[in-house]
Amino acid sequence: MPNLVELSHISKSFGGSLAVDHVSLELFGGSVHALMGENGAGKSTLMKVLAGVYQPDEGEIFKNGHKVSFANPREALEFGISTVFQEMTLLPNLTIAENMYLGREPLTAFGSIDYRKMNSDTQAALSELGLSLPPQTLVSGLSIAERQFVEIAHGVKADASIFVLDEPTAALNAADVEVLNKHIRRLRDAGKAIVYISHRMEEIFNICDTVTVLKDGKLVGTRPLSEMTPSSLVAMMVGRELRDLFPSRGQGTNGLLLDVKHFKIGASTKPFSLQVHGGEIVGLAGLEGQGQQKFLRSLIGQFQPFSGTVAIKGKALPLPVNPAWGVRRLRSMGVAFVPEDRKEEGLFLGLPIAHNIAIGLHSARSELAIAKNYRQLIADSIKSLNVRTTGPQAHAGSLSGGNQQKVLLGRYLAEGVDILLVEEPTRGVDVGAKSEIYKLLRDFAAKGGAVIVLSRETVELIGLCDRILVVHGNTVVSEMAGASAAEQDILNAALNAEAVVEQE
Amino acid sequence: MNRGLLRLLTGGYGRQGLWLAPLIVTLLLAGFLTVRTPDFLRTENLLNVVAQVLPIMITAIGQTFVVIAGGLDLSVGSLISFTTAVLAMDGPGYILIPAAFAFAVLVGLTNGLVVTRFNVHPIIATLAMQYILLGAVRLLRPVAGGTLPDIVLESVNGAPFGIPMALIWAVVAIATAWKLLYGTRFGLHLFAIGGGTASGNEQAARNFGVSDKRTMVLAYVISSCFAALAGVYLAGRISSGDPNVGLGFELDAITAVAIGGTQLSGGIGSLPGTVIGALVLALLSNGMNLTNISPFIQTAIKGAILMAVVGLQSRKKMGL
Structure with a gap:
């Protein structure tokens, strides 16, 4: 032909x-x-x-x-x-x-x-x-x-x-x-x-x-x-x-870092509970728009849930959260939220990598405080993140998708938080960078941090997470261990949610 | 207020921008003046309004082309003064008028080339041109004076068949601009270039095969030519060449364009909007003259109206 x-x-x-x-x-x-x-x-x-x-x-x-x-x-x-x-x-x-x-x-x-x-x-x-x-x-x-x-x-x-x-x-x-x-x-x-x-x-x-x-x-x-x-x-x-592609899984967990109880996203949805411990990565799986994102975003106040209690490291987070200071509030409690759309919500594409990494540190200080330059910290970050760039002054927009994602993640890692809420950690990212990002997340967990990952890619959740929670109809319908989960099981759980007995 | 109605008023539909709101302001102003002052509806006064609004309107129409494509032309004020000075050079009309327009084309070409080829921001490029022309016109004619060709005086102050020339000028200017903006590929391409710029993708129009630089240069040429037209009209009105007659015209023109709902970021705007915007300005100053309001307060009120009317716009970024 x-x-x-x-x-x-x-x-x-x-x-x-x-x-x-x-x-x-x-x-x-x-x-x-x-x-x-x-x-x-x-x-x-x-x-x-x-x-x-x-x-x-x-x-x-x-x-x-x-x-x-x-x-x-x-x-x-x-x-x-x-x-x-x-x-x-x-x-x-x-x-x-x-x-x-x-x-x-x-x-x-x-x-x-x-x-x-x-x-x-x-x-x-x-x-x-x-x-x-x-x-x-x-x-x-x-x-x-x-x-x-x-x-x-x-x-x-x-x-x-x-x-x-x-x-x-x-x-x-x-x-x-x-x-x-x-x-x-x-x-x-x-x-x-x-x-x-x-x-x-x-x-x-x-x-x-x-x-x-x-x-x-x-x-x-x-x-x-x-x-x-x-x-x-x-x-x-x-x-x-x-x-x-994936790093080896965690070696057990320590203290309870995030404790969510009787969480109802809407007035008529089933309540659910979830616990995340230090040292583990928990994945939220499910079909598009089933409430995974609403749950994460209700913690930063971008969505108002119906009811529930959330405790972070034993301290209660009163719901609903005011969107005006939701992210800062979480930050002060040691939680970082990594948004899904790095170009629109995450990075300042027109600013240098250095600013993009240090901005989290700057925002934790008083508005009128004299800005530290964090030069060493930025250089260390770029090195440990393995960002491929001409230098810290290169604009974030000039990086490839994978390197942008690493810079975004690096901002929150630099803040020294204990809990990471990550939406779509590798969207539009190439395989090589994916592997590096997985390793960064796993290293974070290995140092005692807790990670919640929301992803559309089931393979990614299976490879990366210690536990996978399947979300359907604004509630958690199933839980499985990452090591033994199969793509088919997750899909079945997401599709046949009604048949699954609710976890409680 | 009903949301659909609000969107309609604030230009939420289509790319014409907000022009209904200023239209309502115009009608309210006219109504108010009819009731408050007996002189407003008299023919002489209405003709006076048209004669007053015409130069601003013509300049603003030219400006609309540039603004829709995402540019800005600050050089028009000096160009108007320069045109009056050229016409008052005591020569025959058949040489001076073409010379004035040839010069305007040259100014437009320069503006356009500096903006598109050397990538100078439109505000800076045309501000520089504004200074250059201001210097040139003061060199050419330091103080007002000179005599104009008869044809200029006649074509401005005459009234063939009892129709005042100002009305004829207005109709011709609007009709020409209408054809250019809505009846040609060039007009659509202006919107395309402005839309691409406003949504952060300056390449967009070029990727469709639109020759964006040439189109942009042409927009600046049109703006200059309309400014020269306004200059010819003003020269006929004041019967002399005046280096200061165009001072501030660029800002009035931009005010009229903005009140008419054309977005300075480009891509959204309309010709009727600009005409209405110019009318709002003219009615304001006419009405305030009739009611004896201090000219200083008048300027402040003009600013307040600009702020209020433009503030109504749904400043959504197209496409984002």
Whole structure:
């Protein structure tokens, strides 16, 4: 079968560092091709070359055997290459139709933009994907999932034959992922070639048929997924096995640090209790939006639970917590909360790493106190976290996702707290950094700290946690030991919650 | 208040920004003045209002193009003065008028190129241009004076078929701007560039194949040309070239734009909003003149209105 697109010996460097090093890739119609590798392996750069965002330093792109080149994404789209990037590329203040036609708007005989044609064609393209959004809707009014579907419709509309999806599911919930998969299968069955970038193993094996692995900008290999297993794929990506990803479990526990009793998230939900001891990592598992996050966020006051008592190291935390000082209050009791979205809620991307680490220490002191520079502490942190950076003055935004996550975690570790509440410790983080973050959390626990981890990735919870609590319907429905838990058990518990006797 | 109504009033729907609220302010002001002062509704006074509002309105319309794309043009005040000085150079109209507009195009091009190519912040780039032009006009004509081509005087002060010229100027200016902003790709691209900038993704429009730098330069050229148009009108009104006539116009124009609901961060705004914003300013000063309020208090009230009307806006960042 002839290939649809061939990338031949593509190289691209940024300021001396080679991001993509002579990588070749063939894409075939009717196939979903996974592109994998740690963050910084060159996946996004390679795809941006294909999409016309970057011009390759070396190498050629062939479409149906003909050499092509694009100055910008619009030109790439005209050659049939449509890309849905991680970052939002739609313009929020334009309508769906205007976004779809931006840069090549149809004109009427009088030289005005032909809105009637734009809207009706857009309507047709949307309904082809089974979307019932009015084309005059402003994009700012759409959910993230809807925006991604609009971008896909954009490609369908332009009659693209290659669709590149760069981490499309990073911000989607389970239901939207299912809808997205449906669209991807439909495109595949229509003979399109799809490139799918994701860090989530389950998705890769669920939807893709071929995988190409990059490492440090170089091609490791291309294999049919039927020959691969998750652990062999990880081995290919990092050169080691999945079980090596997680540190060994804790050696027993000491005192009770967090004691939650008769906790009711809503008025009519079942109460639950949970205890976390020093030295252990407890995971909260469950389907999307079942109350895991509400529980954690009620401790910092961002959610108001119905009732319950919370004791931290024996001291009661009165509920509900005032959101204005919830985080500071917890901090003074020795608890740190690591939010899920490091870019929006966690880091100051425009500030140096040094500030991002020290800001927790600064905020614990009086507003008008003369700021210490914490230079040694920051240097030690960066070293112990193994943050790959040019120095403490580099902006947090310039780091890769994994290093950003390490800096975020480092801020709370530097504060010297006893309890860590961590949401999604490794979202959008590559395998190598994941392993380092797991080790940081385990080291923290080994020194007597207690950790609660909330994660969507079941594999991560099983590998990392000592105990796993499955949450469903705003209450804890099951508890299992991490060492003996299986993915299937957790899923069953989460799905058949009603059948499980409540823990009490 | 009903939430839907509140959103409608504060521009929560669409990208036109808030223009209903200032419209209501305009109508209230007009109603109030009709009741309070017998002189307000007289034809001479209304024409006076139009004549007063016209230069600010024309400048503000030009400014709207730049602001929607996420820029700002502070050089328009000096450019207005400069245009009057050029027209009063005692030459034939068919040379001076094209010369004035050619100069405006040059100023706009320079502003646009400095902003897009050298990445100078629009406020700094156009503030520098404001100083350059101020120096130039004072060199050219240190004090007010000079004579204007007849065609300028006629086209400003005449009244063909009994229609005052000010009205014709207003209609032509609004119609031209309307076509540019709502009837061309260029107009949509302005919104696209501004929307990208406001949502923190300046590359966004370019990724769609919009030539953002060229579009931005064109916006500055349009702003300059509208300022020159206002300059021609003002020169005809005062029958001389005056190095100080444009002082403060850039701030009045931005005030009108902001009252009209156009967001200074870009991407949201409308032409009707700007026209209404200029009307609010004109009615305020006219009404306060009619009711004998001190001009010092007038300025303070202008500031208060700006604060109140803009404060109503739902300052949500688009897309975030």
